[in-house]
Amino acid sequence: MLYFILRRILMLVPVVIGLTVIMFAIARILPGDPVALAAGPNATPAEIEALSHEFGLDQPIWTQYFHYVGGLLHGDLGTSLLTRRPVAADIAAYLPATLELVCAAMLIAVAIGIPLGLATAVWRNRWPDYLSQVVAIGAISMPRFFLGLLLQLCFAMWLMWLPLGGRLPIIVIPPPTVTGFLTIDTLLAGDLHAFTMALRHLAMPAIAMSLSPLATIMRMMRASTIEVMGQDYVMTARALGLPRGKIILKYVARNAVSATLTVIGLYFGWLLGGTVLVETVFDWPGLGLYATKAIVSQDMMPVIGVALVIGLLFVLANLVIDLLYGVINPKVRYS
């Protein structure tokens, strides 16, 4: 077990190397002159050259790459060309917001999607099942940013129940940072008012993010439940006269969930990179918004850093899911 985890964590090393090589190649091979953009429209060629020299961009790409990897070993992700702030510090500041958003969305998706999938499988081929299948495809087809806009229009602008965007109102003093999750930090600080505020800010973006994973998890859960229900041991349990509810909740659900886990893990990774649009709509200060600002000004260091961090989290999420398999299904052994 420990060996399995260690080996999987060691496998992250080639992933990091590969990711940095690909992102570096993209950042340097593509046209575009980030230095001129960063220097501003009135910069003289000499100023641009000085800036280029300061950031080492006049050196050959190999030197730049090795310099970057050397910094990486010390937890240094380079410096933003535009703001001149260290990328690692920026990412550390923005990452919790994105993680909180994704975790909240996945929580909603799993909490609703799994029971719904189980239920529709049990009531298969009756009208609630058909209806939910259509609604699920509709939910997957709904553009997240349009849904976000509709929610904003409805609940923030017309009904005025929820705030328009951001994580906390300016007048609320943010709690001391422990986890970076405002909903958790406010609770730890015992500030119920701030907690409600944080939760109200989180609600709409999390719902907008959760709809499509919810529908996918539901469909996956429905399919695997149907498959599991057709297996011999379920028939045996039924022949033994066990109550239907017990068969489904105790014997079917557990096995069906373990097949759905893969989708949950994959979605967690996808959502991390897919928060960009929702963060833009709700002005949510996370990695997506940070990356967008950097991309628009072709400031590549933050972009490489964000891609690296999200890529690593993606791989880690899949590792966690692999470990969870063993918890849910004891037949899975790691060797």
Next chain:
Amino acid sequence: MTDSVQTPRTEPVRHRDDRLRRALFRFSQSKLSMIGAAIVAVVLFFAVFGTVLAPFPGHVAGAVDTANQFQAPSAAHLFGTNELGQDVLSLVMAGTTVSVLAGFGVVLIGSVIGTLVGAVAGFVGGWTDEGLMRLTDLTLTIPSLILAMAIAAALGPGFTNMVIAISLSWWPGYARLVRGEVLAAREEVYVTAARAIGASPARILFRHILPNVVSPIIVKMSLDMGFAILTVAGLGFIGIGVRPPTPEWGTLLSLSRANMPGYWWTAMAPGLAMFLAVFGFNLLGDGLRDILDPKARR
């Protein structure tokens, strides 16, 4: 006499006809697939004729009518007018072309690159396979939207650049799919037969194996079409991609944000158009998967 001689030759053809007819029958039995096909037909129709049929073709070309700005939805302007007095419905109808063309372009380029990579990896095996698949896995871990945004921003605005940018993050899914299929097909008897006749590896791969694994690729393409359209709109929404005055759904939706909440209707037509187009392609893709991919049928 002549009849009986010809019979064996026509037999396989009729067999194939039957299979097609049965598939079509099964497809037509599924109401959802038919609805999907109908929506896709409408979307494709507007992609071709949208610009011509738009009630205010002048607005599509970029004409401005400031006297009529922010008209609420009415008989003359079904979805109202925007900040420039342009008919929103006309812009959205014309915008279908960009979305559908870009979606097709992305799926086509992505599937061609992915198929080539996956087919070569699965067929050649060994270190080639190892190298190509590690590259594929790596590209999969990079968040695709951020990758596409970065490439699009570096290449500069424009339709072609946007399609290239998204395609470059789109191929890994196909590579993995095709590799798996090719690995399975490589062991089939017909491949051994072709090899025994002395067919070259390239011929075996492209003439014998690939035609046999084309079904799952088509299913994935149709399922991907909706997401490609969403990604195109997403780039437009961020402000990277096609520039106004070329009408594009994501850009239109992004511009409408400034008109909220007073002139909310400017957001409705582009948003609903996106939703409907993606919904149609997803329904159609689901239906195609059910008839073309027996393994996924439940």
